[in-house]
Amino acid sequence: MAESALLVQLGVIGAYLVVALTVGVLAYRLTGRDAEDYYLASRSIGTGVLLFTTFATLLSAFTFFGGPNLAYAAGPEWILVMGVMDGILFAILWYVIGYRQWLIGKAQGYVTLGEMLGDRFGSKRLRALVAGVSIFWLFPYVMLQQMGAGEAIVGLTNGTVPYWIGAAGITLFMIVYVVLAGLRGVAWTDTIQGVFMLGIVWIAVGWVLSAAGGLDAVSASLAETNPEFLSLGGGVYSPQWMIAQAVTIAFGVAMFPQINQRFFVAKDARVLKRSFALWPVLVVLLFVPAFLLGSWAAGLGVSVPDGANVVPVLLNAYTPAWFAALVVAGAMAAMMSSSDSMLLSGSSYLTRDLYRPFVNPAATEQREAWIARVGVAAFAIGTFVTSLFRPGTLVEIGDTAFGGYAQLALPVIVALYWPRTTRQGMFAGILGAQLFYVAHVFLPAVTVGGITVLGTTYFTWDFALYGMVLSLVLTVGGSLITATDTDERSETFAVGVRAE
Amino acid sequence: MERQKTDYLWIGVFGVLVAFAIPWFLWGDARTWLGLPLWLWWHIGWMGLASLTFALFTRRGWDRLMNVEPDEVGFDG
Numbered sequence: 001m002a003e004s005a006l007l008v009q010l011g012v013i014g015a016y017l018v019v020a021l022t023v024g025v026l027a028y029r030l031t032g033r034d035a036e037d038y039y040l041a042s043r044s045i046g047t048g049v050l051l052f053t054t055f056a057t058l059l060s061a062f063t064f065f066g067g068p069n070l071a072y073a074a075g076p077e078w079i080l081v082m083g084v085m086d087g088i089l090f091a092i093l094w095y096v097i098g099y100r101q102w103l104i105g106k107a108q109g110y111v112t113l114g115e116m117l118g119d120r121f122g123s124k125r126l127r128a129l130v131a132g133v134s135i136f137w138l139f140p141y142v143m144l145q146q147m148g149a150g151e152a153i154v155g156l157t158n159g160t161v162p163y164w165i166g167a168a169g170i171t172l173f174m175i176v177y178v179v180l181a182g183l184r185g186v187a188w189t190d191t192i193q194g195v196f197m198l199g200i201v202w203i204a205v206g207w208v209l210s211a212a213g214g215l216d217a218v219s220a221s222l223a224e225t226n227p228e229f230l231s232l233g234g235g236v237y238s239p240q241w242m243i244a245q246a247v248t249i250a251f252g253v254a255m256f257p258q259i260n261q262r263f264f265v266a267k268d269a270r271v272l273k274r275s276f277a278l279w280p281v282l283v284v285l286l287f288v289p290a291f292l293l294g295s296w297a298a299g300l301g302v303s304v305p306d307g308a309n310v311v312p313v314l315l316n317a318y319t320p321a322w323f324a325a326l327v328v329a330g331a332m333a334a335m336m337s338s339s340d341s342m343l344l345s346g347s348s349y350l351t352r353d354l355y356r357p358f359v360n361p362a363a364t365e366q367r368e369a370w371i372a373r374v375g376v377a378a379f380a381i382g383t384f385v386t387s388l389f390r391p392g393t394l395v396e397i398g399d400t401a402f403g404g405y406a407q408l409a410l411p412v413i414v415a416l417y418w419p420r421t422t423r424q425g426m427f428a429g430i431l432g433a434q435l436f437y438v439a440h441v442f443l444p445a446v447t448v449g450g451i452t453v454l455g456t457t458y459f460t461w462d463f464a465l466y467g468m469v470l471s472l473v474l475t476v477g478g479s480l481i482t483a484t485d486t487d488e489r490s491e492t493f494a495v496g497v498r499a500e
Numbered sequence: 501m502e503r504q505k506t507d508y509l510w511i512g513v514f515g516v517l518v519a520f521a522i523p524w525f526l527w528g529d530a531r532t533w534l535g536l537p538l539w540l541w542w543h544i545g546w547m548g549l550a551s552l553t554f555a556l557f558t559r560r561g562w563d564r565l566m567n568v569e570p571d572e573v574g575f576d577g
Contacts, residue, residue, distance in 0.1 A: 080543055084521040087547050091554060092514055099566060215535035223532075231530030232523070232539040242522060273558035280547040280554070288544065292536075495568060
């Protein structure tokens with residue numbers, strides 16, 4: 001690689017990150033020191049910012065690099081999976097879980113999911129369980145961002161800059177950012193980055209298309225080299241697989257700490273409504289061009305080196321070095337905003353749901369803030385070290401995390417809507433499904449009497465779906481056979497004057 | 501409060517939106533239009549329709565289905 005091109009690329013990425021950091025510092029100066037402001041920006045987030053901050057949080061390495069890689073290898077049907085999942089299922093959950101949580105959170109002043117459930121069921125242990133499970137599955141997802149950044153830098157610089165530098169850079173940046181900014185800063189940069197990514201991905205599509213001879217030419221070459229890409233389904237894309245992916249990811253996303261915490265921050269109901277209605281359109285605007293780029297790269301005969309991502313390689317081949325660098329900078333920034341949000345929410349789970357209730361109830365605000373920041377740094381360094389071992393592809397690791405969160409979703413929905421839910425039922429549903437899921441992720445498959453147990457599927461359906469069914473059965477069944485304890489307060493989840 | 505017929509209608513509408521977000525009837529179909537697969541055009545149209553439906557829902561069903569009065573949450577519908 002020419003030295004000047006490398007300088008341009010690194011210069012563009014560096015400049016972009018400095019701008020993002022400046023925004024964070026500005027936000028820092030506006031941020032109050034209390035928890036409501038640090039974690040929830042005083043519940044004052046408006047439509048544009050809420051929409052983009054949630055959106056940018058979804059805009060992770062999984063969607064921006066993993067998705068196009070999959071489209072490059074197996075065809076663009078991933079667009080449809082993202083459509084059902086993000087555009088429709090998640091929007092519905094946005095209402096079913098999100099609006100309900102917003103109403104309850106506003107009335108009771110909750111900041112985290114664990115706090116809400118722990119208070120309702122009168123159980124510190126339940127609170128800790130929810131926080132612990134959430135932090136556990138955050139690990140692979142933060143690691144995913146570091147891997148994505150490392151691979152992006154490798155692809156962009158053709159291997160001149162090694163993988164670990166990209167991963168280490170993003171780690172350092174996100175620690176600094178979270179420690180400084182709080183939710184207001186994260187939300188502001190998310191908005192800037194969301195708008196930037198949306199714009200730049202369309203420019204990238206236009207640029208690649210015009211350099212490669214137009215949409216018809218690109219489509220024709222794709223039909224020649226990979227005719228199966230144009231037909232719906234085939235290869236990895238079976239109906240069972242597509243449905244399982246869409247369902248587990250949509251339900252998982254709603255339980256992500258950083259997404260779930262967003263359900264508490266809207267300024268008013270109008271903000272939630274507008275975001276809800278705009279959601280499917282935003283999904284189309286971003287994912288269609290991003291994933292098409294991946295598939296087109298296959299038709300254009302772009303070859304992707306091992307351990308790199310297709311998008312930077314394609315852009316390097318068809319656009320100038322500075323532009324490719326700008327897109328990668330934008331994507332890295334998007335990954336950082338995902339990670340920042342995750343780490344920020346994770347740290348609030350750590351301090352509010354674990355540290356304060358169990359370790360030091362009398363901790364001062366300063367001490368709590370200090371624990372949160374040390375926790376963030378330790379966590380990010382841990383995921384960074386693990387990311388150096390590259391334990392799977394971006395999509396595989398993302399799936400594992402989403403599936404783990406998805407196991408929480410149905411017990412939470414039951415608790416939100418069914419006053420008869422009991423503490424024992426919640427424990428049964430959450431613990432049972434987590435054990436089932438963790439066993440499938442970490443234990444090897446065995447064959448017992450001709451049936452494969454602990455494999456990836458049963459009767460061609462993903463094990464994560466069975467885990468979700470199990471969580472539902474255990475929560476409802478457990479609640480039916482146990483009695484409500486005296487300190488369980490179902491009235492805290494009653495919503496509205498018409499409720500009676 | 502009694503559930504109204506329209507409440508169930510909304511649930512049905514959401515069901516249809518989910519069910520046909522993947523155009524199963526185009527399975528294995530490789531036809532293209534203007535350089536993009538037909539099923540991709542379906543996706544784009546369907547998401548637009550979903551957005552309009554959701555916008556309508558926020559006006560007609562949002563608070564009703566959650567059993568809250570609009571003025572209770574500080575916004576008049």
